[in-house]
Amino acid sequence: xxxxxxxxxxxxxxIFKTRTIAAEACKKGxxxxxxxxxxxxxxxxxxxxxxxxxxxxxxxxxxxxxIEKRVGAKLVPEMMENVTTPDQYELLExxxxxxxxxxxxxxxxxxxxxxxxxxxxxxxxxxxxFxFxFxFEE
Numbered sequence: 001x002x003x004x005x006x007x008x009x010x011x012x013x014x015i016f017k018t019r020t021i022a023a024e025a026c027k028k029g030x031x032x033x034x035x036x037x038x039x040x041x042x043x044x045x046x047x048x049x050x051x052x053x054x055x056x057x058x059x060x061x062x063x064x065x066x067i068e069k070r071v072g073a074k075l076v077p078e079m080m081e082n083v084t085t086p087d088q089y090e091l092l093e094x095x096x097x098x099x100x101x102x103x104x105x106x107x108x109x110x111x112x113x114x115x116x117x118x119x120x121x122x123x124x125x126x127x128x129x130f131x132f133x134f135x136f137e138e
Contacts, residue, residue: 003044004043005040006022008022008068010052013079014070026039032051034048043066050063058088060082061082064079065080
């Protein structure tokens with residue numbers, strides 16, 4: 001039974017773009033194997049379930065093959081199985097929808113698109129129904 005380093009495996013199956021980013025995620029405690037936090041050098045074997053925390057979602061992957069050489073995107077389904085629960089994807093959708101309303105502090109000014117979406121969202125709907133000007137003269 002072959003084993004592979006967790007950082008190399010995550011890079012090889014394209015969970016992370018670079019091995020450095022994968023190792024950094026391990027160092028920050030965002031990776032766990034079968035429920036236990038994992039360091040970058042931890043070995044994985046087929047059957048292990050890996051949780052990857054990329055806020056707001058925690059992805060889960062089942063190791064089908066342990067590899068250390070990067071493979072093409074078409075071969076990834078043979079190496080791992082995505083076992084992320086549907087409620088995690090629901091969280092992702094909710095954060096996309098509410099992204100521009102409760103903006104995280106320090107993320108900068110809203111873009112013009114954000115501002116327009118916010119104005120459309122907060123503008124009272126009944127104001128659009130009038131197509132005449134009020135005449136206040138007596």
